[in-house]
Amino acid sequence: GNSVTQMEGPVTLSEEAFLTINCTYTATGYPSLFWYVQYPGEGLQLLLKATKADDKGSNKGFEATYRKETTSFHLEKGSVQVSDSAVYFCALSKDDKIIFGKGTRLHILP
Amino acid sequence: DTGVSQNPRHKITKRGQNVTFRCDPISEHNRLYWYRQTLGQGPEFLTYFQNEAQLEKSRLLSDRFSAERPKGSFSTLEIQRTEQGDSAMYLCASSRVHRSSYNEQFFGPGTRLTVL
Numbered sequence: 295g296n297s298v299t300q301m302e303g304p305v306t307l308s309e310e311a312f313l314t315i316n317c318t319y320t321a322t323g324y325p326s327l328f329w330y331v332q333y334p335g336e337g338l339q340l341l342l343k344a345t346k347a348d349d350k351g352s353n354k355g356f357e358a359t360y361r362k363e364t365t366s367f368h369l370e371k372g373s374v375q376v377s378d379s380a381v382y383f384c385a386l387s388k389d390d391k392i393i394f395g396k397g398t399r400l401h402i403l404p
Numbered sequence: 405d406t407g408v409s410q411n412p413r414h415k416i417t418k419r420g421q422n423v424t425f426r427c428d429p430i431s432e433h434n435r436l437y438w439y440r441q442t443l444g445q446g447p448e449f450l451t452y453f454q455n456e457a458q459l460e461k462s463r464l465l466s467d468r469f470s471a472e473r474p475k476g477s478f479s480t481l482e483i484q485r486t487e488q489g490d491s492a493m494y495l496c497a498s499s500r501v502h503r504s505s506y507n508e509q510f511f512g513p514g515t516r517l518t519v520l
Contacts, residue, residue: 336513
């Protein structure tokens with residue numbers, strides 16, 4: 295079946311560090327891929343998306359590239375800020391519903 | 405604010421009681437989704453509607469759960485005879501169907517249910 299696996303947290307980094315959160319997926323066909331973010335006390339927000347192979351999604355300094363050959367969609371940011379502290383969910387869309395990973399909690403220390 | 409709204413934001417109930425949650429989608433959105441998120445997990449799909457028609461239900465949705473969207477606008481999710489295992493965050497999302505393959509879903513803040 296369709297599923298998403300992402301690295302377990304929590305991930306703790308110092309401000310301005312480089313961030314990678316790994317995500318791999320299993321799906322039939324060609325799903326769309328997403329990263330959602332959940333800030334403390336807030337609802338899920340779409341961070342970025344990619345709808346076909348080799349697409350790069352980007353937003354707020356975050357990037358992820360849809361890699362069909364490795365079935366991956368790793369999230370990266372070159373220099374994190376304290377305000378990036380949140381839970382990040384990798385997800386795929388198939389047959390009109392979204393399938394989420396378990397989430398990775400990110401703590402950024404000043 | 406014209407985002408997805410959910411009420412109540414928090415609900416505490418005793419085991420065996422019935423509860424009902426409401427979701428108001430973004431006004432021009434014809435699709436409405438319900439997800440459940442338990443602690444330490446990602447949201448899991450429960451069901452979705454296109455207009456007033458319920459198009460799919462997950463096997464997670466036992467017969468104690470029922471969802472409606474009577475006029476194709478707001479939706480309600482009812483849980484009968486609640487159990488402690490029903491304690492979770494219930495999320496609603498809406499989208500507007502386009503001819504393209506991708507329909508972005510916008511999420512509400514959720515209703516946190518605690519069953520004592």
